Amino acid sequence: MTEQREPQPQQRSWPRRLLNRMEVNRAVFYALVNRGWQFLSGPVTMLLIVAFFSSEEQGYYVTFGALIALQTFVEMGMQVVTLYLASHEWHNLDLNERGYLTGDSSALSRLRSLAVLVLKWYAVAGTLFVTAIGIAGYYFFLSQPETEVTWRGPWLCVVGLTALSLMAAPCIALLEGCNQVSVTNRYRAMQGIMGTLVVWGAISNGAGLWTCVAVSAVRLFWELWLIAVRYRRFFATLLKPQTGPQVSWSEEVWPLHWKLAIQAMAAYFTSSFVIPLMFEYQGAAVAGQLGLTWTALMTLQMAAYSWMLTRAPLFGTLVAKNDITELNRVFRRLFQVSTTVLLIGGILFCLIVFLLQTIRDMDVPTALVALEPIWKLAQRLQQRILPLYPTVLLTLAILPIHIALCVMAYIRPFKQEPFLLLNTISQLATGLLVWYLGKIYGPVGAGWGFLIIGYLLTVPGFLLVLKRFVARRT
Numbered sequence: 001m002t003e004q005r006e007p008q009p010q011q012r013s014w015p016r017r018l019l020n021r022m023e024v025n026r027a028v029f030y031a032l033v034n035r036g037w038q039f040l041s042g043p044v045t046m047l048l049i050v051a052f053f054s055s056e057e058q059g060y061y062v063t064f065g066a067l068i069a070l071q072t073f074v075e076m077g078m079q080v081v082t083l084y085l086a087s088h089e090w091h092n093l094d095l096n097e098r099g100y101l102t103g104d105s106s107a108l109s110r111l112r113s114l115a116v117l118v119l120k121w122y123a124v125a126g127t128l129f130v131t132a133i134g135i136a137g138y139y140f141f142l143s144q145p146e147t148e149v150t151w152r153g154p155w156l157c158v159v160g161l162t163a164l165s166l167m168a169a170p171c172i173a174l175l176e177g178c179n180q181v182s183v184t185n186r187y188r189a190m191q192g193i194m195g196t197l198v199v200w201g202a203i204s205n206g207a208g209l210w211t212c213v214a215v216s217a218v219r220l221f222w223e224l225w226l227i228a229v230r231y232r233r234f235f236a237t238l239l240k241p242q243t244g245p246q247v248s249w250s251e252e253v254w255p256l257h258w259k260l261a262i263q264a265m266a267a268y269f270t271s272s273f274v275i276p277l278m279f280e281y282q283g284a285a286v287a288g289q290l291g292l293t294w295t296a297l298m299t300l301q302m303a304a305y306s307w308m309l310t311r312a313p314l315f316g317t318l319v320a321k322n323d324i325t326e327l328n329r330v331f332r333r334l335f336q337v338s339t340t341v342l343l344i345g346g347i348l349f350c351l352i353v354f355l356l357q358t359i360r361d362m363d364v365p366t367a368l369v370a371l372e373p374i375w376k377l378a379q380r381l382q383q384r385i386l387p388l389y390p391t392v393l394l395t396l397a398i399l400p401i402h403i404a405l406c407v408m409a410y411i412r413p414f415k416q417e418p419f420l421l422l423n424t425i426s427q428l429a430t431g432l433l434v435w436y437l438g439k440i441y442g443p444v445g446a447g448w449g450f451l452i453i454g455y456l457l458t459v460p461g462f463l464l465v466l467k468r469f470v471a472r473r474t
Contacts, residue, residue: 045200057208058384065275067133071129071162073268076125078173083313090317099231099234100236144284147284165216176312180231182310183226194218266431274438286443301402342399356379360379390444390446400459430450
């Protein structure tokens with residue numbers, strides 16, 4: 001009689017095993033698709049900008065983005081607060097097969113009250129963005145020397161569309177806090193791919209700075225689709241009248257929010273501040289060079305951070321369950337993987353800049369004479385990005401930013417903010433040093449400003465905070 005064997009589990013394919021070993025779940029996968037697409041399509045976008053934009057127009061293009069980033073001064077870190085507070089309620093809730101929220105009535109009531117609070121906050125934030133930052137940016141460009149670049153209409157349209165996207169931001173944060181990260185990241189990936197294709201079409205057809213308007217419109221379209229179509233029943237549940245316990249603004253939101261608000265505003269000085277600084281003191285051409293380089297590096301940094309960011313709801317749930325052992329295991333693994341990705345990506349980026357710099361004054365090789373137009377375009381690209389030396393400095397500068405973000409991602413699910421003073425001082429000191437050295441020495445000075453504060457204050461400071469926090473809990 002033949003012995004009956006138990007069915008063996010199906011062996012996973014080697015790509016699936018590799019992704020699992022690298023801690024790539026569905027949410028991380030879609031985040032990486034988005035960031036990977038941006039990184040791979042970036043060179044094409046750069047070449048199109050070089051081919052169709054003047055150096056001045058390129059400077060205005062990247063400075064638009066840097067000034068739009070001032071929205072952090074009206075948003076003030078509320079997305080992070082919303083995400084973590086929602087994740088603490090989510091472990092008692094679920095989505096049924098029709099897409100409605102179900103579960104513990106108290107948790108559902110608290111989530112509804114949180115939604116009302118943040119929606120009101122962002123309605124005010126969007127209005128402030130239009131009236132304050134829109135007008136301030138207008139007069140910033142107006143104070144520059146007269147130019148042939150058409151910027152007034154595009155700037156006003158971008159400000160209006162960004163304000164509407166800002167009002168949609170709390171809905172996306174609520175979804176991510178309720179562990180819908182894989183879906184929101186899938187929509188972001190579609191948003192990013194569609195946005196890039198629109199950019200290519202707009203630039204190629206001579207749209208100039210109206211390209212920024214097209215990108216903002218694509219972003220708003222996908223956000224509204226996600227809210228009003230894909231998750232309409234989710235939000236229909238949240239908008240029902242509240243009949244139970246509520247989230248307390250004074251006891252739960254404000255104690256975390258005011259700390260995040262200060263840090264969010266200070267963070268501008270370690271992210272986008274350097275571009276308008278170069279625009280003001282070094283001119284639109286230099287701002288354009290730094291803007292393209294810095295955008296590529298920040299895309300790389302956010303791609304690496306995707307491993308950590310997409311696990312934020314999981315971190316909040318593990319803290320709520322007091323499963324600190326699993327939290328520590330996941331955090332260590334994600335930190336190792338994300339930092340490795342960042343280092344390898346930075347090295348590859350610097351090698352690309354080195355190769356572009358190598359062919360700067362070279363004639364096209366005989367064997368590649370058929371590719372002479374592409375060769376010439378690559379040489380023009382080298383002139384529109386930073387040289388190798390400041391590029392290396394800025395590449396090294398993104399590592400301290402990454403370490404600080406990872407430490408914050410670990411501690412914030414505990415609803416604690418022990419790095420308020422350190423983070424604020426670090427970012428303001430970075431801004432001051434980048435301003436002082438960048439004003440005199442240009443991008444090289446700005447790069448050294450990032451490096452000095454990053455490695456002498458940010459890295460040791462944040463690692464010390466993490467060590468003390470873990471020791472205190474132990």
